[in-house]
Amino acid sequence: MRTYKRKTENGTIPPEVIRQGVQKILEGGKFATVAREMHIPRSTLKRYTQKFLTKGGTSTNDVSEVPLENFIPRYKTRKIFTAEEEKSLENYLIRASQLHHGLSTRGKQKQLERTGSGPFYAATQHFLYDLQKRQSQSEPSSADLQALVGSTSAALRPEVVRPYPKTPPKKGDTIKRKKGRSQVLTDTPVKNALIEELSAKKKRKGETEEKKTSKSSKNTAKEMPRKALFVEADNSSSDSENEMVFDYDSDLDVDMDDCTTEKDEVSVGYFILVEFLGKRVKKYFAGEVKEDTSEGYVVNFLRRKSPSWKFVFPEVADESLVPQSDIVMKLPVPRISGGTERAAKALVFDVNLSEYSVE
Structure with a gap:
């Protein structure tokens, strides 16, 4: 838990401060005065003074000779390694941090979680044995060092030739969360x-x-495609009725004038945009003229594959009689959207229909 806060100050007083407090008590100071000056709980100061006198201490000189470990609260119960073991572990962590770009708290535990390699999963003796074994294998013997020094003018260590890599600085361009404050949302200014x-x-x-x-x-x-000449393809499949094979002619170019609104130019085989007036909104559909009658045109409607602007014929033909007044414009000759059999069924009109709610 990163935001943990200590609830008490137990065990946070430095041992040097406790030893100085005991020394002032032995020099004739009072417990309340010394505890207030040194910021030490009076009960703690009294306990360590009695412990020192119980073990035979009498003069002030004896206090300075007592090791600092004796003034650390619950030192023996919380201690895992001896001083020599802690020094070996410290050197090992420093060496590992230099080799691995620095180790985090979890990284240190992973280095020690191997079987027989740390106090987390093995006994202390096994850990020290493996630590000494690795150090003896990684460091050359004294005879090898003497031979190396005798053969060369100066012995170079690997870290001198190639220094340990360093962690790059952290990026400071991170986007921080916008700070807020307590507000009354119903207040007029807010x-x-x-x-x-x-x-x-x-x-x-x-x-x-x-x-x-x-x-x-x-x-x-930008790109105006060439006009396509299409004929119905003979295919035994069930979808052959609506499939078309397109043959491009290099001499024919599509002109934007093909998208004309002249209704007299509409004939069988042309593609048109039809307007349907609903209860609230107008809807537009694209379709192919199949028959020209006195009452209007028989149109086979397409379906748009939203959100793209590709149109396909439905499996069940949707034909309807459209009066000439409902025709919005004549569309240019469509082109296919791909080379596969499935993509050949999708038609694309080279005209911007975004202002119409085409379905």
Whole structure:
């Protein structure tokens, strides 16, 4: 737990401070005065003074000769290694941190979690035995060192030739969370500020979407494909009725004038955009003219594969009689969207229909 806070101050007093307090008591100071000056609990100071006198101490000189370990609270019960063992472990961790770009707390535990390699999963004797064994294997013997010094002018260690790698500095460009404060959301100034912030955010989002739409429309108008001549293909499959094979003619180019609104130019085989007036909104459908009658045109409607602008004929033909007044425009000759049999069923019109709610 990273944010743990100690609830008491037990065990946090340095042993040097406790030893100085005991020395002042033996020099004639009072427990309350010395405890207040040294910021030591009076009971703690009294306990260590009695412990020192119980073990035979009398003069002030004897206090300075007592090891600091005797003034550490619960030192023996909390101790895992001896002083020599702790020194060996410290050297091992320093060496490992130099080799591994620095070790975190969890990384230190992983280095010691091997069988017989640490106090977490093995006894202390096994840990020290393996530690000494690794040190003896990694360090050359004295005879090898003497031979090396005698043969060369100076002995170079590997870390001198190639220093240990260092961890790069941390990146400071991280995005920090916006600081907030307690607010009354129903208060008028706070409410107005929140509304303005939300409206500005929506405005920025709308401008971004508008740029994307204009960019896509420009890319569509850049390349004008060649006009396609299509004929019905003979296929034994059930979908052969709506499949078309396109043959491109290099001498024919698609002109934007093909997307005309002249109804008199519509005839059988042309693709048109039809308007249907609903209860609330207008809907538009693209379709192919199948028959020209006195009452209007028989149109086989396409279905748009939203969100793209590809159109396909439904499995069940959707034909309807459309009066000439419902025709919005004549569409250019469509092109196929791919080379596979499945992609050949999808038709694309080289005209921008984004202003119409085509379905």
